[in-house]
Amino acid sequence: MILQRLFRSILGLLIFSAVPASADQSLRDGFRSPPREYCPETWFHLCSRNITKVGITKDLEAIKHAGLQGIHLFSKGNDNADRIWPDVKQVKTLSPEWYEAVTHAAEECR
Secondary structure, three states: OHHHHHHHHHHHHHHHHHOOHHHHHHHHHHHHOOOHHHOOEEEEEEEOOEOOHHHHHHHHHHHHHOOOOEEEEEEEOOOOOOOOOOOOOEOOOOOHHHHHHHHHHHHHHO
16 A cells, blocks of 8 residues: 555656646646636526527626636426516517527527
């Protein structure tokens, strides 16, 4: 057991010393500020019939501000849901208005 620990320590020192200092700093910088393609994504749900283009835009702006790089769009719920949000026009799933909302979300993501 002691020999295994000693071997691992020596191996770690050899590997660490083989990495140039510039690569070490580059790794640290990349960890602190990773390139956009390495940032996480999130699920984005269109909730039942409660959909507006303004709401989609605000949600996507908040997602971007949080540092997330993308979304996975889902249409959640069903058209018979009894949760109706005030001041939100109800949009039937797969209707022309719904397709406009999904298209708007895709365009906003660009």
